[in-house]
Amino acid sequence: MTATKTGCLDSFTITQKQYQQICQVVYDHCGINLHEGKKELVRARLAKLLRKYKIDNFDDYLRMVMQDPGSDLFSEMIDQISTNLTSFFREPKHFEFLQTVFLPDLIKRKQQEGKSRIRAWSAGCSSGEEPYSLAITLLEAVRDKGIRDxxxxxxxxSTRILKIAQTGRYEADRVAGLAPALKNRYLIRKHTGPGQDAYEVRQELRNLITFKYLNLMEPWPFHGPLDFIFCRNVMIYFNKPTQETLVNRFWDMLDKNGVFFTGHSESLTGIRHRFSYVQPTIYRKT
Ligand SMILES: C[S@@+](CC[C@H](N)C(=O)[O-])C[C@H]1O[C@@H](n2cnc3c(N)ncnc32)[C@H](O)[C@@H]1O
Known part of the structure; x- marks a missing residue:
């Protein structure tokens, strides 16, 4: 044991040099740009891992993390640092746009071309609320329209968050904002205890979604063309050059007329790209 630990979680101290090393490792691996203001948050979150693995101090921790970027220790570090905040139908304007503008037009074009294929990507899907909301929106839009694929x-x-997404099970308060008709149609209520309920997404939604681990910084092992991409509240953690590279890769992945959605506090301002502006945080490949 070293003097940095006295048995209490908050007694793990982190030096500026150790923090900078962590920032560099995280940036190199997943593009997340940590800054000085995050130091205490990062220290507190990683301190949990030091305690869990009975590691005495951040020097030992960093040595172990650097030794094996494929280790659980490494992926748990990324899990702790990335923010997973999400909700069903977050940023409702995006879903309204899909429902009232984009999908009716897309479905009409597909029907005219005799095609039945629609492909979407939720990049940075967190615990699944975003792709399940997309699945509901898509199912509602294609109903009786002959679009089956x-x-x-x-x-x-984050492999930890993907496991949660795959269970498709949510506490009642997480689905409270869903319209009752949609809740009844697409979720199954489970009684979990006295006065307690949870909800599970129906198989019909699960059938539409493939959950996969993917680091956006690495090569993408699939091809387009995709009809639309949601990458919301993910790029906010990346610096401008990383965002620019990513946005241009998304453009390459989309079909003509395909649409790209970013989060409410993100924009493509200051980024060189080929998208046409549709409305705030919505961009079209023309
Ligand atoms: C704040 S959540 C956004 C969830 C959802 N898109 C939304 O807007 O509600 C950000 C997600 O991006 C993921 N993420 C961060 N860096 C990533 C990277 N390099 N590659 C893939 N996912 C990443 C995090 O694990 C996290 O689940």
Whole structure:
């Protein structure tokens, strides 16, 4: 044991040099750009791992993490650092746009071309609320329209969060904002205890989605063309050059007229790209 640990979680101290090393490792691996303001948050979150693995100090921890980027220790570090905040139908304007503008037009074009294939990608899907919301929106839109080949790829860098997404099970308060008709149609209520309920997504939604681990910084092992991409509240953690590279890779992946959605606090301002602006945080490949 070293003097940095006295048995209490918060007694793990982190030096500026150790913090900078962590920032560099995280940036190199997943593009997340940590800054000085995050130091205490990062220290507190990683301290949990030091305690869990009975590691005495951040020097030992860093040595172990650097030795094996394929280790659980490494992936748990990324899990702790990435923020997984999400919700069903988050940023409702995006779903309204899909429902009232984009999908009716897309479905009409597919019907005219005799095609039945729709492909979407939720990049940085977190615990699944985003792709399940997309699945609901798509199913509602294609109902009775003869479009049968609908698939959503849902990817994230966090294997822990992907496991939660795959269970498709949510506490009642997480689905409270869903319209009752949609809740009844697409979720199954499970009694979990006195006065307690949870909800599970129906198989019909699960059938549409493929959950996969994917680090957006690495090569993408699939081809387009995709009809639309949601990458919301993910790029906010990346610096401008990383965002620019990513946005241009998304453009390459989309079909003509395909649409790209970013998060409410993100924009493509200051990034060189080929998209046409549709409305705030929505861009079209023309
Ligand atoms: C704040 S959540 C956004 C969830 C959802 N898109 C939304 O807007 O509600 C950000 C997600 O991006 C993931 N993420 C961060 N860096 C990533 C990377 N390099 N590759 C893939 N996913 C990443 C995190 O694990 C996290 O689940």
């Amino acid at each position: 609908v698939r959503i790829l849902a990817t994230d860098i």
